[in-house]
Amino acid sequence: MLHLTIDGVPHTAQAGDTLLHVLLAARRDIPHLCHDDRVRPSGGCRMCVVEIEGEPRPVSSCTTIVTEGMAVRTATPAIEALRHTNLSLLAARYPAEAVAAEPERPFHRLLARYGVAAGGAPWLERYADDSHPRLGVAMDRCISCNRCVRICDELQGQFVWQVWQRGERTHVGSALGGSLRDSGCVSCGACADTCPTGAIFDRGGAPASATQWTRSTCVYCGVGCQMDVGSRDGKVVTVRPAQHPVNHGHLCVKGRYAFEYNHAPDRITTPMLRDGDGWRAVSWDEALDHTAAALRRIRDQHGADAIGVLGSARATNEENYLVQKFARMVIGTNNVDCCARVCHTPSAKALKAMLGTGAATNGFDDIEQAHCFLLCGCNPTENHPIVGARIKQAVLKGAALIVVDPRRTELAEYAQIHLAVRPGANVLLFNAMAAAIIEEGLVNAGFVARRVDGLDDFAAFLRAYAPEAVSAQCGVDAADIRAAARLYASSAPAMCFHGLGMTEHTQGTEGVMALINLALLTGNLGRAGSGINPLRGQNNVQGSAQMGCEPATLTGSQPIAQARTVFESIWGGTLPTTDGLDLMQMLDGAAAGKVKALWAFGYDVYMSLANQHASAQALGQLDCVIVQDLFLNETARAFGTVFFPAASVFERDGTFMNSDRRVQRVRAAVPPPGDARPDWWIIQQLAQRMGHGQGFSFDGPQAIWDEVRVVWPAGSGLSYRRLESESLHWPCPQRDDDAHPGTPILHGDSFAGATRARLAQIPYVATPEQCDPDYPFTLVTGRGLYHFNAGTMTYRGANAQLEASDLLDMAPADATRLGLTDGTRVRVRSRYGEVELPLRISPRVKPGELFTTFHRPDLHVNRLTSPHRDRLAHTPEYKVTAVCVTPA
Known part of the structure; x- marks a missing residue:
């Protein structure tokens, strides 16, 4: 604990605290424009300046770390004059009509507080963009605080915004130089949320339009982001992200914007x-x-x-x-x-059978503590975007990443190793990784000795699954399988996330059991930054x-x-x-x-x-x-x-x-x-x-x-x-003091109901759904970023403009061979039905494999999918369907 005085009053602070945080906690109304708690401080706007005894000149409180005995003055006449001057410089070329139209914007409130008038036209013609259905851009309001650039880089990791040129011609624009729609923007709205002026703004309801705020939980995926719901006259008009351990003040495009369905004209309101x-x-x-x-x-x-x-x-x-x-x-x-x-019943069944509890072993807080991620059959940046962004940031800061997915997903671009497994071959691949871990002496011998049974029998079983023996069948080079096994086993703590690409197979439950084997062999259970964690698809x-x-x-x-x-x-x-x-x-x-x-x-x-x-x-x-x-x-x-x-x-x-x-x-x-x-x-x-x-x-x-x-x-x-x-x-049982802390990490000292777990011998059994000359392609179905399940909620709003239809992704080589061009409407036929879809030529899928989402009810992609089910949990096999493709 550190001691300091603020305007002559004693206060305490924690080591490492910034002075701005301490001042705000002490209820000092310190103006600031470039600061946002969600990103690193920059000290660029110079509005949060204060005087510190012994310092020759004022300092930015957002970039200053508190020290023992610090004496701070926050509102001397000289400091207030300096703030007025700095604010006047920012306002000199700022549009007065913007201030009049939206007086509640943070920058506009500061202008009023200090009696500074906006000066007029900007130095140069600024970037404006009306192309995006969710976000508007009016850079004549930009004051170069660069919060949009930093939050896109440091929170979302999309790198959409960039500072261009220097001096008085410095300005923020799309990093790719084109429209926001073509910039790689994922419409999370973080830039609009942080912007103090409205240079980037929500095209729907602005926060100022709400008269009441209610804290609640997002209704889309299973991440559980916390949000503040703004309402007016009995209608939801806006949603803001809440600061919370799950989402850290962030939301995705669905959670932040896709609430229009709530007041859709076709809502049924009568039995x-x-x-x-x-x-x-x-x-x-x-x-x-x-x-x-x-x-x-x-x-x-x-x-x-x-x-x-x-x-x-x-x-x-x-x-x-x-x-x-x-x-x-x-x-x-x-x-x-x-x-x-x-x-995810296969996940619950596998986790309960092997570890005693059918749920994720670790919390999302562990993402920042993991040294390695193993992502299996999941696409978090699209399907669980806030978790995906957190994983991406951890990888950008040095964590290792292994992606197991037939497609080259966004996170596969950041991975050291991408294992593009053949759909339906998960058990083969993970048995091969386990075989490599044992063969190369990478087993965590201490953990296994204390907590795991059956290693000798398991090792004997796996001799038939050496990477070289199964490489061709699972579609992954043996060297890559071994490299992934080494990286996962040697990078503890290693955290595994998996999704429906693991569970929606005839061996879905058994595939998750094979993943649990890897965690048991390497000791990646019961500790922070590790575990086996299903990403649940719905809230x-x-x-x-x-x-x-x-x-x-x-x-x-x-x-x-x-x-x-x-x-x-x-x-x-x-x-x-x-x-x-x-x-x-x-x-x-x-x-x-x-x-x-x-x-x-x-x-x-x-x-x-x-x-x-x-x-x-x-x-x-x-x-x-x-x-x-x-x-x-x-x-x-x-x-x-x-x-x-x-x-x-x-x-x-x-x-x-x-x-x-x-x-x-x-x-x-x-x-x-x-x-x-x-x-x-x-x-x-x-x-x-x-x-x-x-x-x-x-x-x-x-x-x-x-x-x-x-x-x-x-x-x-x-x-x-x-x-x-x-x-x-949970678990969070009752205690006499009603203060059980909850259990973020399961299996710390023992497994539920047992001190030891047994390795499971999972023989590979091929799915009955196989390609042949009549049905030469393997189709995988899944979710996309902008829509959710049956599209009931997301298609009743502007997300329909961001992604108007389900699309069939096909490798360029296949499209060329079939004489198909991008955007062509094609007929997709399986042994069970047929649908018509627009074609999207994509390098993210391998030749011979296809991918589509299933969000449009009128397209009804599940006409194609098969009757085959998981052998233990009866989950349908959505991830492997043999199809043929012809022009519609």
């Missing part, structure tokens, strides 16, 4: 019942009474297991807890699942499964057989004894005529599932399809019989659970429109009509969460009171 080929608007009473009667009839005629219930990654933990309780206690079935089935997919939306486990991923007695005591009833069906088994049951009803909320099942033809056949067999959503999605349009209008994330309270096991608050910023209601209200109303008012009479999300904490010991310490101000990872 509806199917009436012939159309829909009939009804009251809540009629819709709920009709649905309760239909479910009772089906249960009475066909049994409780003829009904399936699907939780939602879009809904809160509280709502997912209630819906699985409804399935088990009201309907009487374990037929409950969620969209985790089609994405609360981790929470929906953890709350019990899974047929074989209850809340907290507790097996039914082990936790039955406790839940029955707390719930006051008997749990069903029959094995439940997962999502894919429900569809199989519907196709066979055994499942008669399905309730899905916040989940467009028809649009999302693989093999659309089979999905349509199954859904078409159902007697009752209840859809609970914001819009009439594709499932509702084609198969729905009941539609319940739900409140959005901006209109309800509760909690989400992100990828690194944080439980975070969601808060209503605006009221729901019309008769739309939160999911928890709808579930309770339906339960009461089916004779189960007791147990479904909570007065709000907090009361529901308090019951969750009772049935889930590992989350019992996560009270709403603590979640208001703390970012906590």
Whole structure:
């Protein structure tokens, strides 16, 4: 602790603090224009100058480190005069109309504070750009603080802005010299967020347009970024990033801008019942009474297991807890699942089987502590952009990077090693890496001796998987496999992230188990900067499964057989004894005529599932399809019989659970429109009509969460009171002092339920989906930066201008051979269906391989994907489909 005086008053500071931080913490109103806490200080604007006793001239407080005994004067007449002079120089060629139009801009407020008038036209014609749908550029307002340049470089890592020329002709412009649309900008908005003048600005709602601010959690990917939602007159008008350990004051293009859907004109705000080929608007009473009667009839005629219930990654933990309780206690079935089935259930299954806990082992805070990253089947800069930016920054500062992906993703450009594995060959590749680690003596012998079993048998099993033996089959040079194995094993701590490129295969679960083997061999578990960490695709997919939306486990991923007695005591009833069906088994049951009803909320099942033809056949067999959503999605349009209008994330309270096991608050910023209601209200109303008012009479999300904490010991310490101000990872059990710190890192001294883990011998089994002369290309599907899943939210706003359509990426050599040109519309045909897509010739894909996203409902790319599934978790194999391509 250091001691100093500020304007004669004693204060303390931490070693390494900048003087500006200390002054602001001491409530001194120090003006500053070039400073932003998210980037390194530059001291360029000279507005934060102060006097320090013993120093011959004023110093910039943002670049000055506090020292013991420092005596600071912050507002002497000389300092205030110097600030006035510096501000006058900045304003001399600044447009007065900008000040009049937006007086709340930080620079404009300072002009008013010091009585400085803007002077007029700039020194030279400045760069302006109207090309971007999210960001506007008016560099006649630029004061050369260079915050835009620094934040793009140091926070996002996109290097879009550049300082051009020198002297009085110095100006900021696109680094590539063209328009912002063509600059490599990813539309994160960080430059607009930091700009003090409006030289770069949001084309949508500006922060000044909001009259109320609400802290909440982003509704897109599973990173769990915190944001401040600005509203006015009952509508969301702007979103700003919040300073938080997850996102460090940063948001991506979806989290920051793609909120327009909330007030889209086609939002459904009234309950509806199917009436012939159309829909009939009804009251809540009629819709709920009709649905309760239909479910009772089906249960009475066909049994409780003829009904399936699907939780939602879009809904809160509280709502997912209630819906699985409804399935088990009201309907009487374990037929409950969620969209985790089609994405990361293989991750959870593999992690639980081998380590005891089916969740990420480490938190995002460890990114800055890792010495090496192993990215497997994930594309974070597009699909989890804030985590991607943090990884990129860590690599730019010296961390090693290995990327395992068939495509050359953005982060592959920064990698020391890119292993462009053949789709479907993940198990081969990771077995080969493990074989190299053992053969070359790179095993962490101490860790294995203390905590790992089965090394000798595992080494014998891997002799058939030497890199030279499997190189041709997995499509990667043996030397590169060995280099990656050496780098990962010798760069501890090494942190592994993986995505759907690992899990959406016939050996998805086993592929993740093969990754865990690598971490066990090298000791990259139980320590900061290491671990095996699935990047969850949706905001609360981790929470929906953890709350019990899974047929074989209850809340907290507790097996039914082990936790039955406790839940029955707390719930006051008997749990069903029959094995439940997962999502894919429900569809199989519907196709066979055994499942008669399905309730899905916040989940467009028809649009999302693989093999659309089979999905349509199954859904078409159902007697009752209840859809609970914001819009009439594709499932509702084609198969729905009941539609319940739900409140959005901006209109309800509760909690989400992100990828690194944080439980975070969601808060209503605006009221729901019309008769739309939160999911928890709808579930309770339906339960009461089916004779189960007791147990479904909570007065709000907090009361529901308090019951969750009772049935889930590992989350019992996560009270709403603590979640208001703390970012906590579960496990976080209750302690007498209510202050368990949470558990950012799992498996520090032992694995869940065991002191040792066993290496898993995973034989490679090729997918049945193979190319042949009729279907010579391998198609991989995935997400893109600008859109999300079925496009329900992102296509109802200006993101549609940033990426208007799904595109088929093809290697230049293949396009030349087929006589196809960029932008050509092509027909893509598989053994299961066909679609038409615009072609994009891309060097990021290898010859013989193709890639497309699946966001446009009208294109319905899942017409192509196969019926093959993960052998253990039943997750569809979205990542390998044999196709042919012809001109449309």
